[in-house]
Amino acid sequence: MSGTGTIPLAERRWSLLVTVLAFALPVVFVLVPLAIFLGYSFFSVDQGTIVHTLSLGNYVRFFTDPIFLPVFWNTIVLCLSVAAICILLAYPAAYFLTTLKGRWRYALLMLLLVPLLMSYVIKIYAIRSILGLNGFLNKALVGLGILQEPSTLFVFNMNAILLTLTLLLIPFAILPIFLSLERIPQVLLRASDDLGASGLQTFLRITLPLSLPGVASAASFVFVLAIGDFLTPQMVGGISGFTFGRILYSQFGTAYNWPFGAALSVALAVVVIAAILVGERFGRNRGTAI
Amino acid sequence: MNQNTDLLTLRSVSKSYGTVPVLHDIDLSIKDGEFLTVLGPSGSGKTTVLRLIGGLEPLTSGEIRLDGQDISRMPINRRPFNTVFQDYALFPHLTVSGNVGYGLSVRHVPRKEIARRVAEALELVQLGRFTDRFPAQLSGGQRQRVALARALICQPRLILLDEPLAALDLELRRQMQEFLKSIQREIKTTFLFVTHDQEEAIGMADRICVMQAGHIRQLGTPHELYYKPNCEFVARFFGENNLVAGKLGSVQGELRSIETALGRLVCSIRDQPHLKTATDGASAFAAFRPEALHLADAKDTENRFSGTIADMAFAGSSTVATITAGADHAGQRLRLRMPSRVDGSTLKSGATISLAFAPHEGHLVLA
Numbered sequence: 312m313s314g315t316g317t318i319p320l321a322e323r324r325w326s327l328l329v330t331v332l333a334f335a336l337p338v339v340f341v342l343v344p345l346a347i348f349l350g351y352s353f354f355s356v357d358q359g360t361i362v363h364t365l366s367l368g369n370y371v372r373f374f375t376d377p378i379f380l381p382v383f384w385n386t387i388v389l390c391l392s393v394a395a396i397c398i399l400l401a402y403p404a405a406y407f408l409t410t411l412k413g414r415w416r417y418a419l420l421m422l423l424l425v426p427l428l429m430s431y432v433i434k435i436y437a438i439r440s441i442l443g444l445n446g447f448l449n450k451a452l453v454g455l456g457i458l459q460e461p462s463t464l465f466v467f468n469m470n471a472i473l474l475t476l477t478l479l480l481i482p483f484a485i486l487p488i489f490l491s492l493e494r495i496p497q498v499l500l501r502a503s504d505d506l507g508a509s510g511l512q513t514f515l516r517i518t519l520p521l522s523l524p525g526v527a528s529a530a531s532f533v534f535v536l537a538i539g540d541f542l543t544p545q546m547v548g549g550i551s552g553f554t555f556g557r558i559l560y561s562q563f564g565t566a567y568n569w570p571f572g573a574a575l576s577v578a579l580a581v582v583v584i585a586a587i588l589v590g591e592r593f594g595r596n597r598g599t600a601i
Numbered sequence: 602m603n604q605n606t607d608l609l610t611l612r613s614v615s616k617s618y619g620t621v622p623v624l625h626d627i628d629l630s631i632k633d634g635e636f637l638t639v640l641g642p643s644g645s646g647k648t649t650v651l652r653l654i655g656g657l658e659p660l661t662s663g664e665i666r667l668d669g670q671d672i673s674r675m676p677i678n679r680r681p682f683n684t685v686f687q688d689y690a691l692f693p694h695l696t697v698s699g700n701v702g703y704g705l706s707v708r709h710v711p712r713k714e715i716a717r718r719v720a721e722a723l724e725l726v727q728l729g730r731f732t733d734r735f736p737a738q739l740s741g742g743q744r745q746r747v748a749l750a751r752a753l754i755c756q757p758r759l760i761l762l763d764e765p766l767a768a769l770d771l772e773l774r775r776q777m778q779e780f781l782k783s784i785q786r787e788i789k790t791t792f793l794f795v796t797h798d799q800e801e802a803i804g805m806a807d808r809i810c811v812m813q814a815g816h817i818r819q820l821g822t823p824h825e826l827y828y829k830p831n832c833e834f835v836a837r838f839f840g841e842n843n844l845v846a847g848k849l850g851s852v853q854g855e856l857r858s859i860e861t862a863l864g865r866l867v868c869s870i871r872d873q874p875h876l877k878t879a880t881d882g883a884s885a886f887a888a889f890r891p892e893a894l895h896l897a898d899a900k901d902t903e904n905r906f907s908g909t910i911a912d913m914a915f916a917g918s919s920t921v922a923t924i925t926a927g928a929d930h931a932g933q934r935l936r937l938r939m940p941s942r943v944d945g946s947t948l949k950s951g952a953t954i955s956l957a958f959a960p961h962e963g964h965l966v967l968a
Contacts (some may be wrong), residue, residue: 501657502690504677506704507755518705520694 345580352574361570369574379558379575384406386555387582389469394484394530395477399530400477401484403520408485409492420489424482431479435546436474442466442547467549475547476537479581484538491525492518524594531590535583554580608633608758616649625815627663631759631793636785637796638802641812642838644666647795648763650812654793655761667758683752688768689744691736697747698732699867704755705941722750725784742773749781749901753788759958762794767802777802789893801838803827811835827890829873829964836888836966843894843935844886844968849879856960859887862927863906868963877964883901884968891921891938893962901957908935910952915941921950924956 353365373379404423408416426434441447442465449461465471495518503513541556548554559579562572609631616624625647633639639843641647652658654665657679664673672680683704691700702719710718723729736744745765752760762781766774782805785792796802802809803823811822811834819826819835831835836844847861855871866887870876879885897905908926911934920941927933930953937956948954 449812498690499685502686505684507678508707512707517692
């Protein structure tokens with residue numbers, strides 16, 4: 312059979328065009344801007360104008376200035392904590408969902424995902440009012456007699472950012488964990504029972520390891536979203552809650568130093584790509600098919 | 602192991618899903634060390650029997666006794682039974698040895714002993730070289746054998762097999778049948794094997810339990826089921842058969858006559874007292890196997906009738922003739938199976954022939 316010979320020329324041109332577009336669109340709209348950004352990180356600013364001479368100055372400044380590396384490191388730790396707390400809270404919730412029958416399972420899942428449909432800024436305001444000095448959290452703690460007087464522990468500092476990011480990002484952790492739990496064939500759990508395992512043994516030896524891919528993608532999701540966020544730290548972080556995202560934001564705003572901002576973004580992008588790669592590596596199921 | 606003692610007894614066991622009954626008052630005894638096959642079409646309740654015994658589902662009523670002890674409410678992980686699941690249900694994140702050793706390791710058996718017994722079990726199922734592979738890296742037949750090794754390593758009193766060969770191709774299925782049977786003989790453990798494939802059942806079982814619509818229709822050796830089916834369902838379901846409807850006639854010793862569209866036929870009622878006592882004129886079927894039917898010769902004085910060959914089908918070792926018989930050589934279809942010959946059969950489609958079967962090769966079933 313002479314395959315290509317039978318396809319009309321017009322059709323072949325058309326399919327060629329589609330192929331070119333499929334490759335061109337991501338290149339033009341994703342890779343080219345990223346490349347331009349990377350280029351900018353080698354420029355510098357002199358009295359408000361960008362100097363288009365290549366230099367490693369921005370990177371040297373990032374690594375040598377005592378301000379940036381500690382904030383960079385603290386932000387990574389903060390976001391790892393957010394990811395860890397999200398996983399610890401989301402796993403039991405997702406597990407509970409999978410124990411529900413049919414309709415209830417998806418109804419409750421939708422309910423947990425509803426916050427994703429709300430405006431990000433409004434959610435931050437709402438959480439800020441919960442965490443604030445006269446907020447719900449303080450009133451509850453005082454009312455229960457746990458605190459003598461309202462505490463400033465939860466507002467305008469790193470704790471506030473941690474709590475707010477955790478609350479905002481939990482839905483992103485629940486979904487992949489739920490999906491990976493749901494994909495585990497029930498017959499494997501029955502087989503484990505049948506071989507004499509207790510409920511806890513079945514969970515630890517079968518359910519948990521088989522859901523780890525979901526946990527890995529949940530963790531990398533949350534981490535990536537948290538580390539790229541500058542709005543939340545800006546709104547609930549106050550002066551002490553200074554994150555890398557805020558520094559980055561200020562370079563493009565008040566400081567008006569795009570080249571340096573671009574260099575900082577490159578540093579952040581390296582971390583994000585690393586997180587995604589790690590998530591992908593562990594997110595792959597070992598020998599999926601049964 | 603004594604083949605005559607009962608290992609497991611089901612007493613008037615019923616099971617319903619909601620209001621839908623799937624098992625009605627099942628009584629079944631499984632003998633220690635036997636290979637018992639539960640055979641039935643889909644929806645007959647055969648898998649439910651296995652699931653109830655394994656503890657995968659609770660009974661609706663009745664009881665299951667192991668060595669005389671009621672175990673109906675014993676949780677699944679305490680029952681000394683292991684299951685080979687239909688799709689093997691191997692743990693995809695564990696290696697072959699991890700899978701096989703699972704039952705021992707959850708019982709906190711020392712590592713060294715697990716390693717030794719895993720090696721033994723894998724040797725038994727001829728998978729010694731595959732210890733470090735993951736299930737996804739194995740073929741269907743190999744997974745099957747891992748599942749078997751995993752089930753037998755805990756030395757269960759009973760191994761439950763849920764259509765374990767269904768996913769394999771024909772050649773592999775035949776090999777696995779022989780393999781399962783030889784392993785069962787070697788380890789002398791009781792096997793309860795569920796299948797819808799009667800050829801599989803005949804080939805492996807010591808006894809077969811035929812189920813239909815939630816009832817046990819007959820329990821017996823393959824030979825008994827083949828030559829003395831006790832009802833129309835078993836007669837039709839178990840192997841190819843010719844059934845001719847009629848009314849029972851007189852008893853002459855171990856034979857009884859039946860009036861049919863093919864005339865008066867005489868069939869054996871040996872060891873089947875219910876056929877001896879059945880009233881004259883009762884509706885029944887004369888049943889005779891395709892291989893019992895042959896071209897009549899001078900010796901055939903009974904059970905002679907004529908028919909027309911509608912079709913000849915060559916099936917390798919045998920050739921099957923489809924014959925129409927009865928009034929005007931219509932209305933009654935029969936099959937005749939004869940050994941194939943290299944120079945072909947002398948029978949041709951459309952020919953009218955005289956047929957017969959020996960009275961002791963025919964049997965009766967009540968309608």
